[in-house]
Amino acid sequence: MRVAIIVFPGSNCDRDMMVAVEALTGRRPALIWHKQSYLDPVDLAIIPGGFSFGDYLRCGALAAHAPVMNALHDHAARGGAILGVCNGFQILLESGLLPGFLAQNKTLKFVCKQTNLSVEGNAICELTKSLDINERLHIPVAHNEGNYFADAETLDSLESNGQVVLRYAKDETGVSDNPNGSANDIAGICAANGRILGMMPHPERAMGAGHKSADGKKLLQSIFEAIIT
């Protein structure tokens, strides 16, 4: 299992992600500095959370043009697996690897809390196919721009293609746990080929052993299982 974690100036979840990946795979992932213009063959590339380039201009806008992104586009074109978490999700959107935009939270507040997530039953995402769709996942979010937006046509196609992977879950009374105003309660989407997953919640912060939940571990485990098989 070869995993690369892309590091930008301002990334701050790279170390947590590295520890999470090593705990699950037994192998330390490579940390790849953004100025590197090539990527050795990897089974999974991860763009971690943080504030790449200080969130200047728009979150992820400057990182989307870093030298390493050409290599990541090549990796994606070969059908390579990519996971983007939080700022990593924003970078995937800015670079066009996933559709849509993450706008500022509706409340205008940075939100840092545990969220309840539902796994979509019809999702075509290959990376999460072993997740139990009847189970709620408890994974925290921490962001100021997590309000997923896309035009009506894009939203429709995401929904009908099964590209919505994770949603903020509704409770028994039908109230959604949506912390940011995200369209259709979207917390995570995948590319049309099911090999690129972008999500706002931080699985590396829900690894059990001192964390409030171990559901992030389940999610990452499902990705590694998908890649091995």
Next chain:
Amino acid sequence: MQVTIIIEKKPGVLDPQAQAINQALSSLGFDDLQDVKMGKQITVSIDTDDEERARYRAAKMCEALLANTVIETYTIEINEPS
């Protein structure tokens, strides 16, 4: 040649900051306030004397980086030399 680029949210895109400004102005008694938009202004200097060329290059910059056309529109104005 100096060019001013104005970037605004597309109509229909939620702009929580503009809404907050709208509410604050209303609570200050500006009851004739109809709408608030908030955008960005970026000024760039481009090495050319040709206005068409400057507009073309500025538009390229907007498409490549400065605006996210999923949610934003941009307008380009040529600054009069001072």
